[in-house]
Amino acid sequence: MGGCFNMMLNFHLVVILMLAICGVRHRMGMAKAEKLSLESVEGKVYTLDSVREALIRQEDTIVFGLIERAKFPMNSHTYRGGEEIPGFAGSLAEFVVKNTEAVQAKVGRYNNPEENPFFPENLPPSLVPSYPFTQFLYPKAALVNINKSIWKFYFDELLPLFVASGDDGNYAQTAASDLSLLQAISRRIHYGKFVAEVKFRESAQQYEPLIRAEDKEGLMKLLTFESVEEMVRKRVERKAKVFGENVTLNNGDEKNVTYKVDPSVAANLYKNWIIPLTKDVQVEYLLHRLD
Numbered sequence: 001m002g003g004c005f006n007m008m009l010n011f012h013l014v015v016i017l018m019l020a021i022c023g024v025r026h027r028m029g030m031a032k033a034e035k036l037s038l039e040s041v042e043g044k045v046y047t048l049d050s051v052r053e054a055l056i057r058q059e060d061t062i063v064f065g066l067i068e069r070a071k072f073p074m075n076s077h078t079y080r081g082g083e084e085i086p087g088f089a090g091s092l093a094e095f096v097v098k099n100t101e102a103v104q105a106k107v108g109r110y111n112n113p114e115e116n117p118f119f120p121e122n123l124p125p126s127l128v129p130s131y132p133f134t135q136f137l138y139p140k141a142a143l144v145n146i147n148k149s150i151w152k153f154y155f156d157e158l159l160p161l162f163v164a165s166g167d168d169g170n171y172a173q174t175a176a177s178d179l180s181l182l183q184a185i186s187r188r189i190h191y192g193k194f195v196a197e198v199k200f201r202e203s204a205q206q207y208e209p210l211i212r213a214e215d216k217e218g219l220m221k222l223l224t225f226e227s228v229e230e231m232v233r234k235r236v237e238r239k240a241k242v243f244g245e246n247v248t249l250n251n252g253d254e255k256n257v258t259y260k261v262d263p264s265v266a267a268n269l270y271k272n273w274i275i276p277l278t279k280d281v282q283v284e285y286l287l288h289r290l291d
Contacts, residue, residue, distance in 0.1 A: 046198050058188045063239050065181035066261045073166030075174040096175040116190045118147045141288035162265040192281035211290050219283045233267045240266035
């Protein structure tokens with residue numbers, strides 16, 4: 001029994017290392033191919049257009065993340081804590097996330113201001129030369145991190161909406177897909193800091209009185225464009241249909257089209273969580289913009 005458990009634990013550690021390597025390669029490729037980093041080859045910083053392009057591209061990552069997580073049933077064993085891993089009180093999901101973030105921190109992931117760890121406490125320093133990322137964000141406001149809220153809604157509310165009940169034993173793979181989707185959602189929500197900074201720089205005279213008055217409601221109203229939010233939800237739902245359709249070769253079978261993930265789940269993810277929490281990040285960032 002002990003030998004089997006040790007084998008399983010070793011497998012989990014291998015998965016964590018692979019995740020770290022893949023994560024770094026993914027970030028390097030994304031930065032080069034999509035120009036989503038704070039600086040480009042030309043040294044330009046963000047504009048509203050470049051931020052909008054980045055947010056649209058991140059929709060693809062999130063939709064694919066939903067599809068990947070839906071491959072596995074709930075596998076609730078992944079989320080039980082207390083006795084599964086010797087010397088670790090949390091769940092397997094926490095174990096994977098904490099250890100993966102620690103490895104990724106050592107290779108510089110969190111030197112990029114676009115990245116926000118779920119467990120920032122006691123992250124090890126980077127062991128590799130740091131890329132000179134442009135410090136576009138206002139330093140004190142840049143510290144805003146709402147990953148605890150993201151963690152809670154993800155496991156308590158989102159997963160039950162699109163993941164089938166059951167247990168197939170793929171706990172390490174389940175935790176890996178959770179981590180990938182969590183990081184994509186977190187990155188999208190915390191992009192609100194860049195949106196807020198761009199808007200502040202373009203219209204400081206509109207924002208400064210509200211910031212000095214600590215008027216959260218006024219800031220929220222200034223940041224809210226319902227027509228844009230509705231367009232985003234419709235686009236994400238459309239992407240979920242296109243990316244997630246179960247393809248068949250039967251002609252004339254359009255009426256029986258099925259999807260790997262109900263497209264309404266992607267739309268509701270944006271409606272109920274991503275869009276509201278992004279605006280919360282923007283407001284919190286702006287409240288510290290004049291510190």
